[in-house]
Amino acid sequence: MKRQLSDRYEPESVESKWIQKWEDTNAFSPNTNAKESFSIVIPPPNVTGNLHIGHALNHTIQDIIIRIERKKGKNVVWIPGMDHAGIATQVVVERELAKEGKKRTDFSREDFIKKVWEWKAHSGGMIAKQQRLLGESVDWSKQRFTFDEGLSKAVILVFKKLYEEGLIYRGERIINWCPVTKTAISDIEVEYKEKQGKLYHVRYPKASALKAGKQIKDLVPEDYIVVATTRPETMFGDVAVCAHPNDARYTSLRNQMVVLPIVNKEIPVLFDGFVDQEFGSGLVKITPAHDLNDFEAGQRLGLTPVNVMNLDGTLNANAGKYSGMDRFEVRKKVVEELELLGYIEKIETHVHSVGHNQRGGAVIEPLLSTQWFVKIAPLAKPAIDAVRNGKVQFQPKMWEKTYFEWMENIKDWCISRQLWWGHRIPAYYAPDGSFVVAESQSEAIELFKKMGKEISESEIKQDEDVLDTWFSSGLWPFSVFGWPESSEALSKYYPTSVLVTGFDIIFFWVARMMMSGLKFMGEVPFRKVLIHGLVRDKDGKKFSKSLGNVIDPLDMMSKYGTDSFRFFLAAVLPEGKDILFDESRLDGYRSFCNKIWNSSRFIFMNLPEDFQIRELDLKKLEETDLWILHEFDKTLANYEKAFSEYHFFEMANLIYDFIWGSFCDWYLELSKARIYGNVTPESQENARQVLVSILVKSLGLLHPFMPFLTEEIHSLLSDEFISLTDFPKAYGVSSENPSVKRMLILQEIVTKVRNMRAELGVKPEKKCQIILKVSDSDLQLMIERELKSILQLAKAETISFDSSYVALNTDSVGAFSIGEIVLPLAGIFDFEKEKQRLEKEQKQIQLEMEKLESKINNPAFVEKAKPEVVEKEREKYNTWKEKLESIKRALEKIET
Structure with a gap:
């Protein structure tokens, strides 16, 4: 057999070849004969667009795990799929329609949904293509979509079961409202940003003072109270003013009324423990329809909420002359009017946390609204216990604290969204407003009959809202295997073995899956949760279109090769910490690919056509042979230990050091004398056999990181995919061996x-x-x-x-x-010439060190410069210092 590699490695042609071969042969279908199963479900990317660099990192980690477990002989399944991403997808499709001068309401609901499905076919196909380009060894026949018929059936069934158990209810509560997308969003989709705003100290006259005939301009401090607020535009919804019960400053206000400025309505002064005595004046306005704390206080105090906001962020009729104006415009106008009328005590600059919609960045409006909620505490407790008792382990363990903090302070989950794209809430309404929850319209009609109500199909109306996307994706680990129907796949692959995800969706997704899995399967959805960091630019900044620092994985893969890109992601991945993306490192890993290619080419060029791989006889091998076998054994042991802890950066660096250093730079060089020299045929044959054996086993360890390059090289030695060969085994050469x-x-x-x-x-x-x-x-x-x-x-x-x-x-x-x-x-x-060179270099370094020393010892510089700049200058100084010491040692050698 003639084995020949081209004289240079061209990733593009190799990658396309193996993508097609793997898929044509269903190479990654599960090995159902294996005794032990291993499963991972991919966190489903949104169907809205391209895979970003975070996806590339997440999927690469999973693929490394999957390829290793497959090679270890397990019945492996890795489920690909996509999330229908309700809000994000609807926004994208509406944006596309806007380019044509159209909007969603120009269509019926059914026709708009068809438009979204068209988008899904386009965008979903792009995502699947990108996953293939990344070399993901998934079983494409098992691909799932959260809107698939089976998965949708599971969502409706879960909603119904939770409703019947009283864990889902419809009620009026404060929710996070996005006036731009015009839908409720969950607490964890609100991103809080520190903003510099204003704190307005507003005078609320005592009703008794005005009744005594005093004018606003004549009021003295005893005639009014001062209330501090950051949102004066909501004052039209004020129903009370509140102080802390222990605040002695306001004891005299008990049972008194004050007058709401501009509105001129009397409201009571009340007392409740939620008031922060240190904030502002220690008095706060109670606006139950526009603040969660106010709403809860209002319920305790028996207050009736007054909503002043329309769904588009404008004010409603309760704002009087400001009706129809945008909330932020009203803020300006109200402050102007308050100042004009003499109600403003003072205005201060104030930095406070403002909620924004993570998708699009619109400022969120807390709003009283009738929505569907999950009573979450009963579901959260078993999920907390499962982590506490070790049934589910977070890695790194530090993320358990984050999980517990959120789960133990969890609030009821608003699951309804005012969208058209999504799983429609299975609640059906009769003309009188009563409703039932059912899996279909026909079932709903039957349920109404049992209630004594004859409702026709034309009279019954299904709830217009859809469910939060995270409600459906929370079922992902078992719905993808066919639940609620029992199946062999469900029994074999649930619970899944490990979940790989970023820390930023512990709340969004990990917690949801934990609660759903324990509730409906009676078992945790996964045994381990492997948390990785985010990919940031080399300065530590998040990737952002506005910063212009976004990296497209496809560009990197095209420029450096997919294997180099994948290897980079693993090799620079510290446990649980963020990756700093430095493109220059990719060039180094591309060189590594070329090194492997060229070394393999050298080996193949020196194999006779009749060469057959045979088992090595350790007794007949030479010192260098036994040494390289020992070095492989040592690398393999450390590699397996690192894998057991999911330390991918260690694994990558171990195999890098072994292949480049021990194998290529040492053994391959040492073997040349036996391949080309005057040695015995046995010595020459043993050298070839060891070269091939080490090459094959090294490729086996490298394969999970570099699937394309390794598959191509291995194909010249075997008809079997390296993906499906057994995991490499040790040779058993002890470090105590004298030859070693x-x-x-x-x-x-x-x-x-x-x-x-x-x-x-x-x-x-x-x-x-x-x-x-x-x-x-x-x-x-x-x-x-x-x-x-x-x-x-x-x-x-x-x-x-x-x-x-x-x-x-x-x-x-x-x-x-x-x-x-x-x-x-x-x-x-030349001793004299070298001495002169070193002395010259010594002087230059001393000058540089003097400059740096005066800089880092200057208090003004240290105080004014950013800490990272100061640290960088100190690092420079230490580098020069080490270089200077090296030169001094060299001079000492020359002078002695």
Whole structure:
């Protein structure tokens, strides 16, 4: 068999070839004969567009795990899919319609939904294509969509069951309202940003003072109270003023009334423990329809809410002359009127936290609204217990604290959304306003009959709202396997083995799945939750279109190759921390791909056509052979330990160091003398067999990170996909093996010689003499056998053994573990010229250090500069200091 690789690695052609082959052969369908199952469900990306770099990281991590577990012989399934993403998708489609001068309301609900399905076909296809380009080893026959018929059936059934148990209810509560998308959103979809605004201190006259005939301009402090607010536009909804019961300043206000400015309505002064005595004046206005704390206080105090806001963010008729105006415009106008009338005590600059919709950035309006809610506390408790008792483990463990903090303070979940795209709430209304929850209209009619109501199909109306997307995706770990129907897949693959996700959706998704899985399956949805960080730019900033720093994974894959990109993502991934994206690192990993390709090409070029891989006989192998087998065993053991802890960066760096260093730079170089030299046929054959064996096993460890390159190289050695071959096994060569020990010493000697040459600046073309002062005869024999290769590796002309040699002043001396190395420098090193060069460099460095020293010791610089700038300057100083010490050592050697 002729094995031949092209003279250069071209990722694009290799990648497209294997994407097609894997899919054509259903390479990644589960191995149902395996005893142990292993499953992962991909966090379904939104159907709204392209995969971003966060998806690339998340999917790469999962694929590494899946490929390793598959190679370990498990019945592996990795479920791909997409989320219908209610709000995001509807916004995108409405934006597309706007380009045509149309809006959603120009269509019937049914026709608009058809438009969304058209978009899904386009966008969903793009996402699946990108997943293929990334090399994801999923079983595409099992692809799911949260709007699939089976998954939709599961959503409706869950809603009905929770409603029947009293865990879903319809009620009037404060929700987060987005006036731009005109829908409710959940608490965890609100992003709070620190904003500099104003704190308005407004005078509320005492009713008794006005009744006594006093005018506003004549009021003295005893005649009014001061209320501080950041949102004066909501004052039309004020129904009371409130103080803390223990605030002695306001005891005299009990049972008094004050007058609401502009509105001129009397409202009571009340007392409740939620008031912060330190905020503003210690008095707050109660606006139950526009603030959660006010709403809850209003319920305790028996107050009737007054809503002043329309759904588009304008004020309604309760705002009087300001009706129809935008809320922020009203704020300006109301403040102007309050100032004009003399109601403003003072206005202060005030930094406070303002809620924004994560999708689009609109400022959220707390609004009293009738919505559907999940009574969440009874569902949260088992999910908390499951993590506390270790049934589910977070990795890193620190994220458990975040999970507990949110779950233990969880509030009822608003699940209704005022959209057309989504799972429509299965509530059906009779003309009199009563309703039933049913899985279909026909079932609803039957339920009304049981209530004694004859309702026709034309009279019954289904709820217009849809469910929050997270409600359906919370069922993902079991709905994708066919639940509520029982199935073999469900019994084999649930609970799933591990969930891989970013910390930013612990609340959105992880917690939802925990609650749903325990409620409806009676078991946790996964055993481990592996949390990874976010990908940021090299300065630590989030990727953002507005900052212009967004990275398209497809661009990186096209430029550097997918394998380089995947390897980069894993190799720079610290446990639980963010990745800083530095494109220059990708170039280094592209070089690594080329190194593997060229080394493999060298091996194949030196295999006879009749070469057959055979099992290695350790007893017949030479020192260097046994050493490389031991090095592989050591790498494999550390790799497996790192994998057990999901330390992907360790795994990547272990295999990188082994392939580039031990295998290519050492063993392959040492083996050339046996392949090309005058050695026995057995020695030559053993060298070839070891080269191929190590190559195959190294590819096996590298494959999860670099699937395309490894599959291509492996295909020249086997008809079986490397994806489906067994995980590599150790050779069983002990570190105590004398041959291994001798090779390690030899390696130490060569490395020491290289370092001595580098420190002295001996040019590579200058061949040196090496004198070894060592008494180990076996080591001497080994060096003599490998002499040609060692001379090449050490850039040496000769190696001699002389324990009695006395070093001259012109010699360089260095120690190693069992002896001493002497390099005679006469003839290859110009001492005077090197001394002048080093002294010149020493002066330049001292000047640089003096400049930096005056800078970092200057209090003004340290106080005014950003901490990271100060730290960078200190790092520069330390680098120069280390360089200076190195030069001093070199000068000492020359001068002695």
